Amino acid sequence: MKIHNFSAGPCILPQEVFDKMAEAVLNFNNSGSSIMEISHRRADAQEVIDNAIQLVKDLMNVPDTHEVIFTQGGASLQFVMVPFNLMKLNGGKAAYTETGAWAKNAIKEAKRMGEVNVLASSADKNFNYIPKGFSIPSDVDYFHCTSNNTIFGTQMKSFPNSPVPLVCDMSSDIMSKPVDVSKFDVIYAGAQKNMGPAGSVVTIVKKDILGKTGRDIPNYLNYETHIAKGSAFNTWPVLAVYGVMLNLQWLKNLGGVPEIAKRNVAKAELMYGEIDRNGMFTGTAEKEDRSEMNATFVLKDESLKAEFDKMWKEAGISSLNGHRDVGGYRASMYNALPIESVQVLVDIMKEFETKFG
Ligand code: PMP
Numbered sequence: 211m212k213i214h215n216f217s218a219g220p221c222i223l224p225q226e227v228f229d230k231m232a233e234a235v236l237n238f239n240n241s242g243s244s245i246m247e248i249s250h251r252r253a254d255a256q257e258v259i260d261n262a263i264q265l266v267k268d269l270m271n272v273p274d275t276h277e278v279i280f281t282q283g284g285a286s287l288q289f290v291m292v293p294f295n296l297m298k299l300n301g302g303k304a305a306y307t308e309t310g311a312w313a314k315n316a317i318k319e320a321k322r323m324g325e326v327n328v329l330a331s332s333a334d335k336n337f338n339y340i341p342k343g344f345s346i347p348s349d350v351d352y353f354h355c356t357s358n359n360t361i362f363g364t365q366m367k368s369f370p371n372s373p374v375p376l377v378c379d380m381s382s383d384i385m386s387k388p389v390d391v392s393k394f395d396v397i398y399a400g401a402q403k404n405m406g407p408a409g410s411v412v413t414i415v416k417k418d419i420l421g422k423t424g425r426d427i428p429n430y431l432n433y434e435t436h437i438a439k440g441s442a443f444n445t446w447p448v449l450a451v452y453g454v455m456l457n458l459q460w461l462k463n464l465g466g467v468p469e470i471a472k473r474n475v476a477k478a479e480l481m482y483g484e485i486d487r488n489g490m491f492t493g494t495a496e497k498e499d500r501s502e503m504n505a506t507f508v509l510k511d512e513s514l515k516a517e518f519d520k521m522w523k524e525a526g527i528s529s530l531n532g533h534r535d536v537g538g539y540r541a542s543m544y545n546a547l548p549i550e551s552v553q554v555l556v557d558i559m560k561e562f563e564t565k566f567g
Contacts, residue, residue: 214551217529218360218504218542219382219403227406227456227546234452245452250445258452259441265458266412269385269467273392277417279436280410280451285312285381285400287431288411289319292377292396294431295415296352297324299424305329305350305374310337310359311535316379320354329353336536337362339496348373351423352395358383360403361533363506363540364499369393375419383503384412385461386545387471395419401450403503404545406457409450461545470545477543477552478502484556490514490563494536508538518562525558527551 215222238245239254248255259280266278281287297304302324306317308331320326327350330341337359346353352375358365360382369376375395384399391397395416402408415433429435435443461470482500485493485507494506509515522530532538541555 211526214525214527214547214554215529216527216541216543216547216551216555218533218540219400219544220408221403221542221544222546223406223453223457224460224546226460227453230456231407231449231453235449245449248448250442250448255448256442258448258455259446262451262455262458263441265455265462266414269458269461270389270391270414272414275416275418276391276414277437279413279415279433280441280446280454281413281430281436282410282447284408285379285398285411286315288379288398288413289316291413291431291433292316292352292354292398293320293323294425294427295420295423295433296375296377296396297423297425298351302423303327303350305346305353307331307341307344307355308333309340309356309364310362312360312379312381313354313356316354316356324351332364338364338494338499340364340366340499346370346372346374350374352377354379356381358386358501358503360504360542361535361540363493363495363501363504363536365501365503367499375416382544383501385458385467385470386474386503388467401454403542406454407450409447410454412454457546473549474502474543474545477547477549478505480549480552480556481505481541481543484559488559488563489567490518491559494538503542503544505541505543506532506536506538507541508532508536514562514566517566521562522555522558525554527555527558530555 234245263278304320305327308328317326330344332339332341353372354377356379377396378394380397381399382403385404398413401410420434485491490510491507492510494508530539532540
């Protein structure tokens with residue numbers, strides 16, 4: 211049976227990525243070696259990371275002022291690397307918005323290193339909206355926001371003009387729609403949603419903001435190290451980055467970010483259309499802030515949970531359960547999820563209404 215994978219990440223990737231990765235595990239580029247046993251310094255491995263970096267640049271129109279690096283440690287290590295690289299050693303100060311659990315974690319790490327000004331928070335309503343109408347002070351070292359709140363299903367639809375370096379955690383919506391990279395000073399995202407398997411993180415950094423904090427930054431945590439070494443400062447995960455390279459080639463071949471953005475809008479319209487039409491469910495996020503990537507919803511009558519769960523599981527749908535902080539359901543519709551899978555879920559929701567409504 212076909213599995214319709216609505217996982218929040220790691221998540222579905224295109225079948226051709228799985229096929230090509232499997233092939234490379236057995237015999238990489240007909241070299242007679244597995245991709246897992248070759249040196250990361252070999253020329254054909256070097257080609258993988260160079261291609262992956264170039265694909266990020268091409269797909270996101272990264273200007274020459276910025277560099278793209280691959281590191282490890284997940285987006286969680288970026289919560290640490292951002293203040294290390296941007297917050298002044300003496301009198302360091304940063305501004306953050308608190309829009310969910312991941313933003314809270316980012317704030318927590320930054321607080322270890324300096325003063326953090328939380329400009330706005332949606333904690334009062336369990337993060338079901340994106341706070342607006344705040345102003346960013348000009349006396350902070352940077353402003354940090356989270357473009358898509360994976361757990362709560364909210365997404366920023368526009369970005370503020372910032373008088374200070376603008377930093378954004380785009381882990382769960384990078385490459386889902388066009389963004390103007392030139393507006394940002396740092397963009398980071400764990401690979402394991404729209405870019406590939408878990409194991410690498412992409413950071414896009416504006417080069418001229420670096421080296422100004424007065425901090426003695428540990429080598430690995432310093433963006434300048436990875437820029438200077440072409441993301442090969444230490445042993446990088448060749449298989450994981452190969453997966454990213456293949457997935458980004460897939461995205462480029464189908465028409466790039468503008469094309470996938472159209473498909474993502476169509477999927478989100480289908481999903482939210484049904485959540486709003488169907489009398490059995492309620493969407494949890496404010497309508498204007500709804501995420502195109504993660505649609506969160508709950509049953510109006512919780513006593514029917516076992517019945518609904520049985521129906522979607524029997525239809526081959528997997529990983530639809532909501533995060534424990536929200537409950538209910540979360541349909542994650544990342545780039546590789548076909549609209550046919552959303553249609554299967556919508557049909558089940560309709561059938562459920564007919565049977566139990
Ligand atoms: N930020 C966001 C928005 C996320 O969704 C996640 C994880 N899903 C993280 C950060 C943390 O990422 P990682 O597990 O790669 O550290």
